[in-house]
Amino acid sequence: MTPQARRTGMIIEEVEVDGEVLLYDRERDQAHCLNGVAALVWRHADGSTPVDSLIGRVRQASATAIDEDIIWSALESLSDAHLLVEPIHRSGAAVLIESRRTMMKRVAAVGAITAGAAITSILAPTPAQAQTPTLPPDPGPD
């Protein structure tokens, strides 16, 4: 497995504090905030580095020790959020990951900010959703 970060159709903004990265997926109108670890994993997912090597590189690049399971969890979260070109899933059962269904629930509510282990996601609002509804003109007394 050589995970590759999806960049086509994405708008990328880096936030200075704690190495967060913001991604806007134009295809799905979803915005994601990757925390430090998820951002590191996303940056190193170049499509040619096997997962074992990627884990090593992420650990090298991180200022703090990162457990392998956390890196796998980040990969799974990136995959579930459609932020990898090809989906990826770790074989074996002893891994704490969120299911795709859970992930989709997390992004289903427009404007609701929900945080997973590594990624916070929202569904961008339509203009009407972001606006105060206007009441129709008062018809006056009956």
Added chain:
Amino acid sequence: MRKPTAVLVVIFGVRIEIQFDDPSIVGRIASCLPSGWSLCGPTSIDRIYRFSWTDPHRITSSLSTAAASGASGWRLFADGALVAQSGDLDALCERFQADLELFVAIHARTRVIVHAGVVGWQGRAIVIPGRSFSGKTTLVAALIRLGAEYYSDEYAVFDPQGFVWPFPKPLSIRMGSGAREARPAEDAGGVVGRKPIRVGWILLTEYRPAEVWEPRDLTNGQAILALLSNAAAARYQPGFLLTTFRVAVRGSVALQGARGDATAFAHHLLTDSLAVESRTADLLV
């Protein structure tokens, strides 16, 4: 048919033409324009509005539907499509204002507009993003009664450098019937902010009876998502918005949590909570 009078205005980089048959209503229409508008010369126009008084005896073919009702009255068109019709010009102006504000919020080129209440406090902005019925106006009114400067109860207007600008409209108080009543901020003892300021705090909160304010910290990235999720232009100009928000949230504190009574919460916020958070932010900058 008489040629309509036209006024061309620009609002945050959006060019609007407003046509009307009756020049006597120009003052009423101008009162609907959001702060920050100015007249502009002939140029490519983003949207054309037309106010038309329709007499059923002199109806044009394009208004055949309206003519079927047999009633005279005002009609508002946007880019040729009927937006609203009413015998009451004030009611039509309300629809015009709402339609115009939404259009500008989506297409603004020089500002980013977020559905949020804003007050100024100690030279920095408290931004309260949120949808309708989250209690923004009530909280803004409570904050200005305690000395915060009024910026807006509806829109946070950001420039590309991340400053928040005043967008003062009368406070839009929701009455028991669900209708709104406009009240000047000064009536609530408020002082209107005049100059653009940096963001100090972003509060993601909504009213829940008897709730105790126990917020959780949001990261800068999560604060940006909170602003994005209340921006009408989110799907239209996401790159511009993310870039602006990234600058705007720098050095600010973002908190999320439910609140109880607005007055007690505002008092706690200004005398205690934000003072602590402010000191923390100063250490982080």
